[in-house]
């Protein structure tokens with residue numbers, strides 16, 4: 611039942627679903643639970659509304675929500691067994707690699723970092739015990755793409771789960787389950803919530819089965835569940851996602867083109883620029899280049915840092931997907947294992963007028979002269 615149908619059944623007639631903060635639900639004299647809920651870690655109306663909405667956005671069979679994108683990643687790794695091997699992208703959100711490096715080898719998972727943009731390299735990296743292939747497309751921070759349909763063929767042959775972190779693309783721009791992925795991950799902290807005020811994550815499964823049940827049990831037994839208020843806020847953000855994301859994507863593309871023609875810029879990374887190495891794949895797999903881009907500033911790290919220091923209106927902050935534009939020197943954020951070019955700047959475009967954003971970037975670049 612959609613949240614709309616549910617809210618229509620609210621006894622007060624409220625248009626917006628209420629936030630049900632109760633951690634526990636009453637039981638009838640015969641021991642049954644008339645509302646269908648008994649304890650909020652196991653299930654809560656707000657979480658169910660959020661999971662239903664996320665499931666239908668990605669076209670999955672079931673969605674399992676977590677307290678952060680990181681908790682969703684953790685659940686995906688925990689759904690594997692000791693002795694299993696995982697393929698992770700050489701280039702992806704640095705926290706995913708750090709989690710694997712720091713936690714899972716002690717629990718018996720081995721892993722290799724591979725270039726997910728080269729199908730032959732991925733094929734060669736598969737081992738008999740590879741059970742999870744993790745892909746992030748577009749990738750953080752250079753927006754490199756991976757061919758989901760080709761990776762799905764490899765995963766099926768290997769009897770491995772193919773998971774796509776779809777946080778950057780959003781369900782509006784890319785639906786990995788349609789290309790044969792088994793799981794889609796989102797940090798709902800980003801575009802889905804869209805207001806930089808709630809952490810959240812989700813795993814959407816293509817099929818209901820042993821894997822999704824294992825992840826559901828990790829959600830409930832592990833307890834990293836989102837609060838009813840967090841679910842409600844995320845639902846509120848999702849109501850405007852298509853408006854926000856369309857604006858962000860259109861603006862990002864214009865900014866990418868502006869930067870691509872600027873003499874102080876060495877390289878722009880954005881999937882729908884014809885200069886992008888996988889421009890043709892972007893056309894078949896994505897509906898738009900997305901709301902995030904990165905670029906390399908001429909003059910190395912010092913020039914990139916000076917440029918970021920010179921912006922006047924953009925926020926110098928990490929993260930993405932919010933209504934305000936965020937700019938960051940990425941390598942200094944990612945810690946000692948970073949492979950990010952030292953002159954790379956990441957721009958998460960908000961919904962401010964594009965001309966104002968370009969004017970601020972332009973004056974900051976002019977300050978480097």
Ligand SMILES: Cc1ncc(COP(=O)(O)O)c(C=O)c1O
Pocket residue numbers: 678679680681703705746750775777778796797798799809810811929
């Ligand atoms: C692509 C991607 N996946 C996962 C995460 C982790 O999400 P969270 O910060 O909600 O734990 C992030 C966070 O930046 C991300 O950018």
